[in-house]
Structures are given as C-alpha cells and as structure tokens.
Amino acid sequence: MGEFLLVTIQVDMHDQLALILQDDLTKAIEKQGAKGVLIDISSLEMVDSFIGRMISDISGMARILDAKTVVVGMQPAVAITLVELGLSLTGVATALNVERGMQLLRRALSESNDDSFINR
Amino acid sequence: MAAKTSLSAALQKRRADIRTRWSQQLMATLGGTAKGRISTEELNQQVDQFLKVFEPAVDSNRLDDINGPEWADVRAFLDDFSRRRVLAGFSADETATFVFSLKRAVFEVLKEESSNDTKQFANDVWEATQLLDRLGLHTVTAFQKSRESIISRQQQELLELSTPVVKLWDGILALPMIGTLDSARTQVVMESLLQKIVETESQIAIIDITGVPTVDTLVAQHLLKTVTALRLMGADCIISGVRPQIAQTIVHLGVDLQGVTTKANLADALALALKRTGFALTKL
Numbered sequence: 001m002g003e004f005l006l007v008t009i010q011v012d013m014h015d016q017l018a019l020i021l022q023d024d025l026t027k028a029i030e031k032q033g034a035k036g037v038l039i040d041i042s043s044l045e046m047v048d049s050f051i052g053r054m055i056s057d058i059s060g061m062a063r064i065l066d067a068k069t070v071v072v073g074m075q076p077a078v079a080i081t082l083v084e085l086g087l088s089l090t091g092v093a094t095a096l097n098v099e100r101g102m103q104l105l106r107r108a109l110s111e112s113n114d115d116s117f118i119n120r
Numbered sequence: 121m122a123a124k125t126s127l128s129a130a131l132q133k134r135r136a137d138i139r140t141r142w143s144q145q146l147m148a149t150l151g152g153t154a155k156g157r158i159s160t161e162e163l164n165q166q167v168d169q170f171l172k173v174f175e176p177a178v179d180s181n182r183l184d185d186i187n188g189p190e191w192a193d194v195r196a197f198l199d200d201f202s203r204r205r206v207l208a209g210f211s212a213d214e215t216a217t218f219v220f221s222l223k224r225a226v227f228e229v230l231k232e233e234s235s236n237d238t239k240q241f242a243n244d245v246w247e248a249t250q251l252l253d254r255l256g257l258h259t260v261t262a263f264q265k266s267r268e269s270i271i272s273r274q275q276q277e278l279l280e281l282s283t284p285v286v287k288l289w290d291g292i293l294a295l296p297m298i299g300t301l302d303s304a305r306t307q308v309v310m311e312s313l314l315q316k317i318v319e320t321e322s323q324i325a326i327i328d329i330t331g332v333p334t335v336d337t338l339v340a341q342h343l344l345k346t347v348t349a350l351r352l353m354g355a356d357c358i359i360s361g362v363r364p365q366i367a368q369t370i371v372h373l374g375v376d377l378q379g380v381t382t383k384a385n386l387a388d389a390l391a392l393a394l395k396r397t398g399f400a401l402t403k404l
Contacts (some may be wrong), residue, residue, distance in 0.1 A: 074352050079314055080307075080310050080314065080349055083310075083348050089352065095354035104354075
C-alpha cells in the first residue's frame, strides 16, 4: 500500500472499540507517514448515525495529520439509508471500491504535490 | 316447511318464458350500447348461467339476505361477470342493467300467475324487486372492485416500466425519467440506479429529465436525494434535459443544486461524461 492505510470495518462498532480504532489509526498515520486512509465499509449492511459520526471524526483527525480519507464499498441500501437520515458525510470522499479509492487518493496527492520545488 | 314463494313457483313453472323475455329485454337495451362488445351467443350464455344459479338460490326461501351461503353461487357468478365486463370496457350501469332488466320479465310473469289477490301480488312484486335490487347493487360493487384492482396493477407496472437504467458507455449510465417524480418513484429509482452502479462499476450517472413535466421544490428534493446517494457510492451525477421552463422554476424557487452539473441535452451530458472518464472522441 505504501503511503496508504486500509481500515476495514466489519463488526458492530461500539464506543470503546471506536475510540481504540481512532487511537490506533492516528498512531499508524504518524508512524508510517501515511498520506491516505481508506475506510472499507463493504461488510456493513447497516450504518447508523454513530458510525457516520465516527467516519467523520476519523476523516477530521486524518486531515489534521495531513492524510486524506476515502470511504469505499458502501452498499446501495446503506447509501439510501444515509440519505434518508440526512447524513451525507460532507467532506468525506467516497469511491466504489478499494481500487478506485486508491486511484482517487493518488490523483489527489499528485495534485497537492506542488511542493515539487524539492528535487530529491 | 315454508311455502314456496310465488317467485320460486313462477321461476319453476315459467322458466322458459322468463328466460326469453329477459333475453329480449337485454337485447333491446344492450343492442344500442353494446355495439358488438359482446356477442348474442355470449349474452345468452350468461343469461342461462345466471338463471341456473338463481333458481336454486330463490328456492332456498332466503330472499332477504343475499350474503348467506345459499346465494354464494349467485354472488360468485356476478363477481366473475362484473370482472369480465370491466375488462371488456363496459360501464358500471351497463353492467348492472344485466340484473335490473330481469325485473320486467319477472313482474310480467308474476302478474300472469297471480290469483287476482292484489295484496299478495303487491307483496310478491315488492319481494322480487328488493331481491333484484340487492343483486344489482352487488354487481355494481363487484364492478368497482375489479376496476380499482386493474388500475392499481397498471400503476405498479407503470412504476416499474418507466425507470429503466441504461448503460451508455463504459462507466457511464443513463436514467431517462418520464413523468413526475414522487417519493415512491424516487425510492425505486435510487435502488435500481445504485444497484446498476455496483454491477457495472460506473462512475457517472446521467439523469435525463426531459420527460419530467414540472420540477418543484419537492421534485428537486427527490432529485438531490438521488444525487447525494450516488455521491456516497463514489459516483457522480449530471442532470440533462433541463428545459427553459424548468430552469426558470429552479431559480425562482431558489433551489440549491449543490454543485450538480446540468446540461441542456443528453448529447452534451454524454460528451462531458466521456471527458470526465478519460475518453476522447475522434471523427474518422
């Protein structure tokens, strides 16, 4: 994966687990110098406001650590539910699957690499 | 054992006469309105079938309540009869006339069979007319029910037929919308569109609204819901087929399109979608 991190959410999240995830993730971003985070929710058949907020939080933390977040693998039923609930996850990029997500991240990173005055 | 009603006796004795007169009455009234929607043979068949179940039901002496088990066969016949008439395009009153026109034949025969006892005759007529009225009303109710079920089935079909999702190119889907967009349809549209996105791994959906008559705030809300759902799935949306009228309405209503690209026609939308997905078009 290189400079990207992949988080796969498969089980039901509860408060404790969510905090642990955020802690692990931010530490990993710092340690590996990751520039992108992919959150894979293709196993989730249901997403509630708690998960929605958790994803927003992770995205915010990653952004502060200079990493971009992409949520991938949302199932159609989940997308419809989120829309009905009025949670549109603004500010969080989405992609159909991990492959597309990585393409998105690479494109976004190459655009923001205008600090190419550094020639290594 | 209760005495046979005069009606029952008349039916048994003068069956053939009643049948003939009823048939003649029907031809006289339906001849003008039926206009070949039903053949004479079929009409006479229905006359015979009705009398076949009518006679034993009358024989049961329960003339006051047609919802009882004695009248089950008659009710079943009338339900089926009404349904056929609905499908053949008859109106409610044309259908009920089938039952009501039996009155004349019955009254005439009752008169001929009556023993000059006017009181008895009046009672018999009253009994007969009540019975036939109830049967006629039952026919009308059955007619209405059949009509309603046909309409609701057609509505369902319309809903399913009018929201096809088509693949325009690799990664590009199109959804031509015909007719107005309500919440029920939005649900159907969202489900089928999102499903197709997953199946084809498409990145862009073009929603063409040439066939949508008006876009008010409610319709706009539904459209935007669909766009938001699309974006959550990692796809993007272009709305095409925006007519001048609709453009005016959208601005006047202050609808926020949330950055959705709009194009006047499908061709322009397709060109943009191809560009966005990395295709270039060359004329040979």
